[in-house]
Each structure stands twice: as structure tokens, then as C-alpha cells.
Amino acid sequence: MRKLFPLLLLLFTLQPILSQRPEGGPGNGSGTVTVTGTVLDQENNLPLEYATLVLQSVDNPDRVTGGITDLDGKFSVEVSPGRYNARVEYISYKTIQLPNQNFSQSTDLGTIKLALDVAQLNEVDVVGERTTVEVRLDKKIYNIGKDLTISGATVSDALNNVPSVNVDVDGAISLRGNENVRILINGRPSALAGFGSTEALQQLPADAIEKVEVITSPSAEI
Structure with a gap:
């Protein structure tokens, strides 16, 4: 019985250590999660290269990160888990706002379509001028x-x-x-x-x- 006691003591000692080891969590094991998606033109469904994804932390607004899309209009950004205000921007296009997004695990935002930001004219005056x-x-x-x-x-x-x-x-x-x-x-x-x-x-x-x-x-x- 004395020979079994040290062995039982070792098992009980390892029990808390084993229970504290995570079986698997969100992200890639480095404490970050990946946010992915695709940005297209709303009118012709063509990919928008160099569109910008901006991620601003809700808890700490001074912490801002993001990335840009590739040739196929796709983006992939690694961030720390948390809640973010996301927006997608592109020159001459209307910005898409995605407020209060919970990125506790890797998330695919899917396809985001941007529309052209065309200024609307109230009226056009055509004035005829006489020649010199x-x-x-x-x-x-x-x-x-x-x-x-x-x-x-x-x-x-x-x-x-x-x-x-x-x-x-x-x-x-x-x-x-x-x-x-x-x-x-x-x-x-x-x-x-x-x-x-x-x-x-x-x-x-x-x-x-x-x-x-x-x-x-x-x-x-x-």
C-alpha cells in the first residue's frame, strides 16, 4: 500500500494542471482572430482592389487597425478578440459602417458591396452667350x-x-x-x-x- 501512495499523489498533483490546459480556443493559437471578407462594386460586381477595412476597438477607441483588399477584392486582418466598429472605405464610393462587431473568434464578413458616391445636382442652368x-x-x-x-x-x-x-x-x-x-x-x-x-x-x-x-x-x- 505504501508503494501506491506516491503514484496516487502524482496523479492528484497533475489533475489541476491538466484541467487548466485549454482544449482549443478561437483564433490561431497566437491570441488573435482573423477577420476576412470580399469587397465588390455594387453596380457590376467587380472586385475593388485597395479598398480599406478599418477596425476601431469599442472599449479603446484609440486602438485602430485594419488592412486593404487584394487584386480579388479580398481582405484578411488579424486582430485581438473583442468588439470593434468596422467600416469599409474606398475612394469615390460610399462608406459601409458595421458597428459593434463581436470578433471573439475568426469571422468572415462575407461579401460587402460598395455603391458609387455620386453628388446629386438640384438643377442645371444653361446660359446662352452671344458671340463677340x-x-x-x-x-x-x-x-x-x-x-x-x-x-x-x-x-x-x-x-x-x-x-x-x-x-x-x-x-x-x-x-x-x-x-x-x-x-x-x-x-x-x-x-x-x-x-x-x-x-x-x-x-x-x-x-x-x-x-x-x-x-x-x-x-x-x-
Whole structure:
């Protein structure tokens, strides 16, 4: 009986040790679990490479980890077991939020489809603009306000841009080489720029004039 006592003592001593050894647990034996999944385009079901999986610990928000998808849109990230707020992001796509996920063991999130993030327009205004020069049968109309090259210039500078009109260094205006030109403002002769007078036009800013009409074949009324 004395010979059996040491053997029984050894068995009872090993009993607590054996009961404390885990038979098997979650993860890969290194204290982590693996989160996997696939990210696809919602419209055409094509895999999205370099999509980002972000995992933020619920208990410790400062602890953030994650990974990116491969060529087939698949990701595999190892994390410590716990609860996480997960999200999947990709440039120009809407982010998918997966809050409060319990990753106590390796988990496959399955297929996650992202939709394009297209901005919605309330309305579209189409504004028609007149061309700088309008050519008609009896005249040419030069819209000064549409010509950005004469910004800050005088009316004389603007007239020099009008086809068929020439302004020399002295400010003399000629039409097709003919200096016999009459200047009308709002369709009427004006003392500001009377017949043969050009000094006032050199002082008048170009943005004060809406348009210039060049009438090559004036009527008897003009």
C-alpha cells in the first residue's frame, strides 16, 4: 500500500494542471482572430482592389487597425478578440459602417458591396452667350462686354478691335481706310463724340459701352 501512495499523489498533483490546459480556443493559437471578407462594386460586381477595412476597438477607441483588399477584392486582418466598429472605405464610393462587431473568434464578413458616391445636382442652368462679333447684312455688331482682352481699356482701344475699324496713334478713326466716319451714341449724334471728334472716346472707359455697331451702308436717316 505504501508503494501506491506516491503514484496516487502524482496523479492528484497533475489533475489541476491538466484541467487548466485549454482544449482549443478561437483564433490561431497566437491570441488573435482573423477577420476576412470580399469587397465588390455594387453596380457590376467587380472586385475593388485597395479598398480599406478599418477596425476601431469599442472599449479603446484609440486602438485602430485594419488592412486593404487584394487584386480579388479580398481582405484578411488579424486582430485581438473583442468588439470593434468596422467600416469599409474606398475612394469615390460610399462608406459601409458595421458597428459593434463581436470578433471573439475568426469571422468572415462575407461579401460587402460598395455603391458609387455620386453628388446629386438640384438643377442645371444653361446660359446662352452671344458671340463677340455678330455679322448682319447691313452692319457688324461688336459686343464689348464679351471681349475680355479690352478690360480696363478705353473706347478707342475697343474700337481698334472691331473688324474694318482702325484707330491710329492720334486717335483718328477710319472705316475701311475712310476717315469720313460719324459716331452715334444710342443711335443719335452726341456732343461727347461728335462728327470727327475722338478725344472723348480716348477718355471714356470701354466697359461703359455695351456694343459698337458698324454700319457700312447707312440709310438716308443717318
